[in-house]
Amino acid sequence: MSTSEPSNAILLFRDDLRLSDHPALTAAAQSGQCLTCAFILDPNAPYPPGGARRWWLHHALNALTAQLADLGGKLVLRTGATADVLADLRKETGATHIYWSRRYTPDEIASDTALKADLTAAGCTVQSHPGRYLLEPWRVTTKSGTPFKVFSPFWRASRDEIRAVGLGDPLPVPKNITFADEVATASLEDFDLLPTAPNWAKGFEALWHPGEEGAMARLDAFLEEGAQGYAKGRDFPAEPHTSRLSPYLQSGNISPRQIWAALDRAEHLGQMSGRDAEKFRAELGWRDFAAYLLFHNRDFEDTEFQPKFRSFPWRHDTDALIAWQRGQSGYPIVDAGMRELWQTGYMHNRVRMVVASFLVKHLRIDWRAGRDWFWDTLLDGDLASNAASWQWVAGCGADAAPYFRVFNPMTQAEKFDPDGGYIRQYVPEIAALPDRYLAAPWKAPEDVRAKAGVEIGRTYPAPMVDHATARRAALEAFESLPSPGDDLV
């Protein structure tokens, strides 16, 4: 390029709300073009975020606006159809180039592909960059060239690839970004992303600090407080061995590569054992794997990966679904989890499995109902991870827990919340019970319950189903599924 006048470009932010380790932003900055940074709230965008994520988005956009202001720039907010808004912005700024971070879900790929084709036809150059995952989903395959269906070999191959090629160093915040002349922007309030009447997100504010700075603080805090002993401690919801980085990853307030680099540092400094660090890396691997599965199986989000499950006799029971959603199942570990979700926008990983197993197996309610509730209430709600995890629990996924594996909500509570710290926090109405009765309060002797002020069916619900009965019913329903040979007979 040898023009005397620099051209103009647009950096379109989406699920990549950060300035560091942002390949698209770095490329845009290095091009020397005058940059307009924009975020479009498109009411018709695929997979609109749920309520919790809208709250996050509001605060993350606020943080990004402040970061850009520090650099002398601005974040332009617009509402409307992405194609129309981009056309407007191109007219207003004279931009000839658009940079964005690649997206990987089926409808987003379709949407971005179409958009790119139209823009290109209109004479605009579109550059899409990676950054959301450790590896692009086409990087590893089986020896025969097909996509992996099982995590372990997928991760072995990915791990080898990372060892051999490396991820590259995380990029710094680009220096010397030249910002284009300002154009009009909506106000963040116009986006109307925050809940009102009631403001159910009140409990979020003390816990979460959306934005890149908040992500770095969370990462540092985890490395200080929770990283050592992660591999074992991660299973105990009352302990601080969870990173809570997932909402930051989801919004792109931090990249997996930045976390990977921090793990390497922590391991070198002895802040984290090799085992702990490797375990955490594998969790990033699960995140990649979910995206990989969805990328290679377009209907994975909505359809059972194992065809025989597509005829499973799910129960339709709205009352039961509501009791589950509200944390009124009568099983304290399940209720604690569902209330943690509602109050904080997050749920501990171990407890996610327990509550999901309860919905799908004890209640035999369609996993898609659970998926939808999680989508709406989780700050880290992610299309691929959500579907992959629900399918895993339901037993219908690629590499799923066998269906006959039914989590026992009492045993799980005793094992992973032995002191009842987690249950007491979220189910305070039974907090005065001795530890040994917290997993199944209805089993406590009458006088013990009376002393703790617990009256089953009044101060705390009776278990909505009997565990042993529900377990048998679930196994029976499973038996009714066709086995592979059946259709040959």
Added chain:
DNA sequence: GCGAAGTTGCA
């Protein structure tokens, strides 16, 4: 085509 392996459990 063979053998080993397959996140997280339960009774």
Added chain:
DNA sequence: GCAACTTCG
């Protein structure tokens, strides 16, 4: 032990 089945090398 559980039920068998698929994946992957």
